[in-house]
Amino acid sequence: MTESLPPTRPRIPGAGLAKGLAVTLRTMTRKTVTEQYPDVQPELPPRTRGVIGLFEENCTVCMLCARECPDWCIYIDSHKETVPAAVEGGRERSRNVLDRFAIDFALCMYCGICIEVCPFDALFWSPEFEYAETDIHELTHERDRLREWMWTVPAPPALDPAAEEPKELAAARKAADKLAAAQAAAAEEPTPGEPTPGESTPGEPTPGEEGPA
Amino acid sequence: MNDVLDVALRLIVVFVAFLVLPLVVGQTEHKVMAHMQGRLGPMYAGGFHGWAQLVADGVKFAQKEDIVPADADRRIFQLAPAVALLPYLLVLLAIPIGPSEGAVGQVVDAGIFFVLAVMGVGVLGSLMAGWASANKFSLLGGLRTAAQLLAYELPMLLAAASVAMAAGTVSLPGIIDAFEWWWVPWQIVGALVFFVAGLAELQRPPFDMPVADSEIIFGAYTEYTGLRFALFLLAEYAGIVVLCGLTTVLFLGGWHGPWGADGLGWVWTLLKTAVLAFVVIWLRVTYPRLREDQLQKLSWTLLVPLALAQIALTGIVKVAINQ
Numbered sequence: 001m002t003e004s005l006p007p008t009r010p011r012i013p014g015a016g017l018a019k020g021l022a023v024t025l026r027t028m029t030r031k032t033v034t035e036q037y038p039d040v041q042p043e044l045p046p047r048t049r050g051v052i053g054l055f056e057e058n059c060t061v062c063m064l065c066a067r068e069c070p071d072w073c074i075y076i077d078s079h080k081e082t083v084p085a086a087v088e089g090g091r092e093r094s095r096n097v098l099d100r101f102a103i104d105f106a107l108c109m110y111c112g113i114c115i116e117v118c119p120f121d122a123l124f125w126s127p128e129f130e131y132a133e134t135d136i137h138e139l140t141h142e143r144d145r146l147r148e149w150m151w152t153v154p155a156p157p158a159l160d161p162a163a164e165e166p167k168e169l170a171a172a173r174k175a176a177d178k179l180a181a182a183q184a185a186a187a188e189e190p191t192p193g194e195p196t197p198g199e200s201t202p203g204e205p206t207p208g209e210e211g212p213a
Numbered sequence: 214m215n216d217v218l219d220v221a222l223r224l225i226v227v228f229v230a231f232l233v234l235p236l237v238v239g240q241t242e243h244k245v246m247a248h249m250q251g252r253l254g255p256m257y258a259g260g261f262h263g264w265a266q267l268v269a270d271g272v273k274f275a276q277k278e279d280i281v282p283a284d285a286d287r288r289i290f291q292l293a294p295a296v297a298l299l300p301y302l303l304v305l306l307a308i309p310i311g312p313s314e315g316a317v318g319q320v321v322d323a324g325i326f327f328v329l330a331v332m333g334v335g336v337l338g339s340l341m342a343g344w345a346s347a348n349k350f351s352l353l354g355g356l357r358t359a360a361q362l363l364a365y366e367l368p369m370l371l372a373a374a375s376v377a378m379a380a381g382t383v384s385l386p387g388i389i390d391a392f393e394w395w396w397v398p399w400q401i402v403g404a405l406v407f408f409v410a411g412l413a414e415l416q417r418p419p420f421d422m423p424v425a426d427s428e429i430i431f432g433a434y435t436e437y438t439g440l441r442f443a444l445f446l447l448a449e450y451a452g453i454v455v456l457c458g459l460t461t462v463l464f465l466g467g468w469h470g471p472w473g474a475d476g477l478g479w480v481w482t483l484l485k486t487a488v489l490a491f492v493v494i495w496l497r498v499t500y501p502r503l504r505e506d507q508l509q510k511l512s513w514t515l516l517v518p519l520a521l522a523q524i525a526l527t528g529i530v531k532v533a534i535n536q
Contacts, residue, residue, distance in 0.1 A: 020499045024249040034253040 046154040048127035049110045051141075053149030054101055058122035061096035064116035065123060071084060073107035074114060075140075103146060105131070106139040126152045223319070224306075229415035236267045240449075242494045243267075249498040270443070277439035284347035285436065293345060294437070297338025300331045301451040308458045309386045311468050311479035317386065324385035325373050328459060329366075334415060335448065336362045338531065339423065342445070343433035354432020357423040357505060358416065364512035365413040371520035375527045376400060376463045389467035397465065399530060403523040404464035408489070408514050413458040415449060417493060419426035419500035422508060445459050457489035458482070465489075497535035 035042050044050070057086045061078040077100035083093045115123040133139050141149075159166070165173075243266060247254030259265025268354040307324055309317035320535045336358060352474055360427015377383045379400065395405075413420035424432035434445050461467055466484045468478025503511065 017500070020286065021495060024495060025500045027251055028245065028248045032248060032253050036253070095268065204457045 027185060037154065043130075044127040045156045046127070047125060048129075049112060049125050049150075050127040050129040050147065051105070051123045051125075051149050052103055052108070052115065053126045053129060053153050054103075054143065054146035055122045055150050056098060056101060056147055058120045059098055060120055061098050062123075064117045064119065064120065068113050068117045070111060070113065071107045071109060073104040075102040075104070098143070101143040101146060102140050104140040106136050124150065124153045126150075127154065128152045155162060227306050228302070231305050231451060234454045236446055238453050238490050239267050239446075239450045240264065240301075241490065243496070245491065245494045246498050248485065250487055250496070274439055274443035279439045279441065280436075282347055282436050286345035286347070286480070288415065289341050289345035290436075291441070293338045293342035294431075294441040295338075296334055296447070296504055297448040298444050298451065300335040301448060303331050303456045304328050305451070305458070307385060308455070308462060309389065309467065310458075310482040311390075312386075320386060323383050324388075325383045325463075326378055328385070329373060332414070335452065338445070338448065339416070339433045342437065346433070346436040347435050349525055350429040350431075350435045353429045353431050354423045354435070355520065356390050357429075358433060358436075361413055361420070361423060361508065363414065364509050365410040365516070368406050368512060368516035368520045369414065371517070371524060372403040372410065373463060373519070375403040375523045377528045378524065378531060384473075385462050388536035389462060389469065392466040392469055394466070394469070400464050400523070400527070403520055403527075404460065406520045406523065407464065408456070408460050408492075410512070410516055411460065412496065413512070415452040415456060417449070417453070418497040420508060421502055422505050425502060438508045453490055453493050454486070457486045457493065461485040461491055 027203040063075060063076055066072075068078050076098070078096050078098050080094045081097045083095055085092055112125065115125060128149060131139075131141075243263070244254045255263030255266035257263055258269040281287055304327075307317070307321045307328055311317075340355050340362075343351045343353075343358065344350070364416050375472040376388060379396060382388060382391065398509070416423050422428075424434065431434075434442060435446060461482055467485075468481050468488040470481035470484075471477070
């Protein structure tokens, strides 16, 4: 075992002790990590899981959040309303109206699954965390209180410089490129026989443009 | 009448220093230890950076009930904190901080003997507390204290004897009067032995097995509450002041400094003492506690031989100079 180890430098007696002293002295000259919380508010990153805000205008009462919640802390009540036909002779439609939306933060374990599953972007994380109560019932935040938290939701942080483009942007860019290519092809259509670089034979899709944009 | 006034004034000054300096060291320890660990330390008491934290602690201790365990040896138990604390007051009385007559509480001719003997008495307080508490942890702590005292009195005494040999006197002002700058490299080994042995005698980390809280609760002080407990703590910090002051006087030349010799000598003494107190705190933050057997080994196999070697060196140099 010991033969395979690389040869160690000759040890100066007390070198380890001196190293220890150096560590503590260096730490003393550095800035401390203490957060002076009640006096100074902490700087929390935008995705901090402080409290959940409800953007109720986006909610369609699909109940996905309530069903996915692992500890069943989301309460939703709703009723159906009939919307009269938009055009003459059209069909009446029904839509869901939210009556109650409440999250019991005494039960919530801040897993964020409700926010992940919401297909309509109605739930958001807010970094606010100062909502302790003396009565546990007060921890059930009703719809109006959840709506108020929305004002504290920060803008999403910018993507990393090397990150992949957002899906929406990529799709839009692809559609725009395709349109520009089609227009360029249409503009060059009247003068045939003059080959231009990048021109594609009509009917044969250029690589990268296959499929619906 | 004038003599009485003079004595009273000296006693008052020493007493005030005895009450203030340990608190200053304690507060420094709070802050230095915190920053060495990346923390801020006390920030509230007194308003500005928690300067009054120890005052607040004192008020808290004073409010607590003074409990004596039912099986304890009542008188000894109650007397122990005083025995632990008062010797340091007496030692402080004999430490000269400046060259003039007024800069020492009381000049004692056999200064080194007096100082070391009285400092040894301070440890008896822990022994008394450990025995009188009727508690197994206290007893273990007391026995460890006794073992530590036996192991570290000797190297401390030998190191001090080396300085006394070099100066040719056992009076503390006499030693500083004879001091030359080259004594520092000459006596450096003795200084280190004296300082380390002193730390062990004060039961400061890394030599705090007698109060090792993870093993024996708080050693001899386990059963103490309120003011008596505070007195034990105060004794520890007074001990730091006394040890640093003594090391300054014996090995670092007391009031001698590169400049400002006249009238400002006491500044040098206080400065050197403060630097040593910082080192005491620094060592506490840096090193983990030694095991009981490692402690004994350090003393008997390293410090005692080093102290003896220092005495031999002192003797040789002394003879060489005198020829």
